[in-house]
Amino acid sequence: MKPEEIFGVNAGKVWTILDQNRQTPLTMQEIMKLGKMLRDDVMSGLGWLGREGKIEIVEKEGKLAYRLL
Numbered sequence: 001m002k003p004e005e006i007f008g009v010n011a012g013k014v015w016t017i018l019d020q021n022r023q024t025p026l027t028m029q030e031i032m033k034l035g036k037m038l039r040d041d042v043m044s045g046l047g048w049l050g051r052e053g054k055i056e057i058v059e060k061e062g063k064l065a066y067r068l069l
Contacts, residue, residue, distance in 0.1 A: 007044045011052075013037060014045030018055065018068045025058050025065035 001009075017035050018026060026034070031042050046066060049055045055066050 007048045010037070010041045010045035011048035012045075014042060014066075015049060015054070015068070018049075018066060022068060025056075025060050025067040027060060027063045027065045031066070 013035050014031060017031050028042055032039060046055065054069055056069050058065050
């Protein structure tokens with residue numbers, strides 16, 4: 001697989017998790033747990049979604065958290 005395909009797949013997984021949990025922003029650890037994903041995979045997915053302007057970064061209990069726009 002090409003890198004952009006891998007990142008795109010990871011972005012799709014992260015987007016689905018955030019979409020299913022729209023009521024609350026999720027931390028990296030929460031996304032990892034819900035998606036059964038590795039940290040690097042979550043980070044690549046978040047980067048892709050961030051580049052596309054589809055997520056917002058907020059603070060949650062002193063940590064960075066993410067939600068869909």
